[in-house]
Amino acid sequence: MGGWYLIPPLVLFVPVNLLDWQALSRRWRMVAYNWTCFAFFVLSAAGLSGLTVTVLKHVFGRSRPVLDMGLFSFRPFEFDPYFASFPSGHATNMGMLAAVVILLSPAWGKYVVLPITVWVAATRIAVGAHYPSDTIAGFGLGMACTVVTALVFARLGFIFGQTAAGLPIRKKTFRLSAAWRKPAGSTPTPVLAAANP
Numbered sequence: 001m002g003g004w005y006l007i008p009p010l011v012l013f014v015p016v017n018l019l020d021w022q023a024l025s026r027r028w029r030m031v032a033y034n035w036t037c038f039a040f041f042v043l044s045a046a047g048l049s050g051l052t053v054t055v056l057k058h059v060f061g062r063s064r065p066v067l068d069m070g071l072f073s074f075r076p077f078e079f080d081p082y083f084a085s086f087p088s089g090h091a092t093n094m095g096m097l098a099a100v101v102i103l104l105s106p107a108w109g110k111y112v113v114l115p116i117t118v119w120v121a122a123t124r125i126a127v128g129a130h131y132p133s134d135t136i137a138g139f140g141l142g143m144a145c146t147v148v149t150a151l152v153f154a155r156l157g158f159i160f161g162q163t164a165a166g167l168p169i170r171k172k173t174f175r176l177s178a179a180w181r182k183p184a185g186s187t188p189t190p191v192l193a194a195a196n197p
Contacts, residue, residue, distance in 0.1 A: 005046045005093050013039035034174055037158045038104075041149065045096050049145035053092040053138060062086035065128050088130045088138035091121035095142025103150050103160070104170055 016035045024032060062085040063073040075083045094117040102109030121139050124130040130138075150168035154160035160168040 005050065005096075006043060009039045009043035009046065013043060030173075031175070031177065034159075034176055037153075037174070038176060041153055041159055042100055044152075045100060045146040045149040046093070048149055049092050049096045049142045050089075052145055053087055053089050053141055056087055056141070057084040057089070060086045062131075062134070065131055071131060071133075085130055086134045086137060087141050088121065088124050088134040090124050091130070091135040091138030092142040092145075094118070094121040095139035095144075096146050097142075098139075099143040099146035099150075103146070103168060104174075 012035060016032050016039065019032055021029055021032060058077055058079055061075040061078040061080075061083040063069040063075070063083050064081075064085040067073070067082055098109065098114050098117040101113040118139070121135050124135050125132055147168065150160050151162075151166075154162045154168045159171060159174050161171050163169050
């Protein structure tokens with residue numbers, strides 16, 4: 001399966017932190033800070049879900065459908081790719097991606113990204129690499145690991161706050177662009193001209 005899903009957040013994380021933050025304006029410093037938090041959040045969610053699914057695959061050791069050994073064929077700690085079906089790693093990645101987008105942009109996540117990621121995860125069944133239960137468990141695992149990561153970030157005050165029920169919710173101050181609008185009714189701060197001596 002590989003760690004390809006760790007590359008995009010690293011590509012974001014490293015360049016942002018090579019910037020001279022002292023030379024940035026307050027607004028751009030906030031953007032750089034938010035990009036750092038975003039990259040670290042995705043990296044953490046991907047890392048946690050990837051590590052968890054890898055451990056579980058070896059603990060369960062479920063045979064893949066291509067072996068035709070049956071739904072209940074398990075060889076725990078076999079450390080063989082043919083006995084690493086449950087849960088699906090690809091579906092875990094898709095669940096993680098869906099949860100990241102749903103948490104940060106609910107409308108896009110629910111109506112655009114969720115159907116696409118569910119479809120991609122389901123292709124693992126179509127190609128005979130996984131049983132349906134592998135895919136469902138993997139997708140749920142990826143989402144759960146991402147929510148746990150978001151809860152930790154909320155506790156630390158990064159990206160998320162918490163609802164009354166304790167669920168993570170994106171802070172209004174979390175923006176990845178410097179070109180945001182000022183709140184309605186706000187007036188520009190007057191700039192005082194320096195007095196000539």
